Amino acid sequence: MFGDRSRRAAAGTAGAVLAAGVMLSLTSLPAHADDEPVTLPPLALELADDVACTAASDTTAESRPWTWRALQLTRARQLSSGEGVTVGVVGTGVGADVPALSGRLTAVGEAGVDCVGHGSFAAGLIAGAAAEDGAVAGVAPAAEVVAARATTERGAPDAATAAAGVRAAVEGGASVIWVGVALRGQHDGLTEAVDEALAADVVVVAPAAPDVSPEQLPAGEELPPRDYWPAAMPQVLSVLDFGPQDVRADGAPLPLAADLAAPGGDVVGIGPEGQGHFLGTGPSLAAAHVAGAAALVRSHAPELDREEVVERLLRPAYPDVVPRLDVVASLTSFLGRPVALPEPEPAVVPPPAPAEPATRALWTAGIGAAVVLVVGALIAVVPRGKARGWRPAGSAPPLPGDGPAVPGPRPRRRAERAEERAGASRHEEAAVGLAPVVAQSAGVRATPGTGAPLAPRGETDAAAPHGGGGMAQQRHRPMTPSVPPLPPAGGGSGGGRHG
Structure with a gap:
């Protein structure tokens, strides 16, 4: 899977970039910030039969090695320390009395004895805890360690022993x-054991190329790239090293490809016993750093399976010819799983809307607008027409003497009310028996109470109307108007005074 993505890279390109530099077996590191540099003993890879087992180092590095900053371990420790995770260390064994792993080490068979010291060194890089006031510690200092053998007692690699060690680590x-x-x-045998571990959801990390000592490097000759096992297996996470100057040792073996690169040159670590430190170089030490990072991820996100843990290590890595491990990004990146979306249902296009409702709506809106306009015009015109007496717009009012004026509504109403009052008065006069009013001739005074005209003084009887003898007898005496008697006040037949 992930191994195949990078293993097909061109070997010549990788070799040109990664084979530069000079390998150092010894280096000077300061014991204190202000002290003179000290020299650390080199890490052994394999011992001859006549060479004694590696003893404890009497030199201690008390300043942070360059790998601490390169891996950003200060920030990574704030997120995870590897608690609850067990890491299998399959190599030369791990010293049972190593202080940095005290209380967290389980050895399978004879793996509790590390004559070479290489397995103890790698275990310290993965899960070693710093001594009191110490500066050197592993990537996952709270993780448990199961130690098993992959070599002989002297450090010679052996496939059968490695297969047994992988199975023992899985069982542990x-x-x-x-x-x-x-x-x-x-x-x-080794391939089958690794396949069993992968099937058991175990992350397997291996160096992409073998470690070599300076004397094993060919002088002026470069080894051709090739595959190495078990790192060449598709499901195994293969790791290559780089040093503090971002280079590898000149002439160091190259793989055809690798999945990740991690600090592996001039690395400071613990020995098989004691609290002293050694200095080592090689892809196996870079793989130890990646194994520690995998432990941090598994502790930080225990719900992730093996493939997801490996993806967390690969995808956020720094881009390079071989991507470089980024521990903090592996802990903080969110890589969601692709979600299978359901097949969308066929789209249903609704039929076109009928035209009748739209036409009806347009007619309704037009009629409504016309009604509004008419009402508004009436509101504006009627008051003005009343004020002009309904004369045409722009015409002047009639002058006196130009003709009968057409009375307005108010004069008409006043005339009607006056006529009504006059009619009411006539009815009242008829009720009390008043004589009718006779129109007076011009120049003749009417006799009060009779309505008959009186002859002017000095006229003769001939001037008076004929047939009026009664009136002739009254010409020479004062005329008293004839007033009908009023009915008695008390309503009786006598005893009252007439007025």
């Missing part, structure tokens, strides 16, 4: 396994 509960060997050929 490891969820991350570091295999410290890089074999030239594929071995069925």
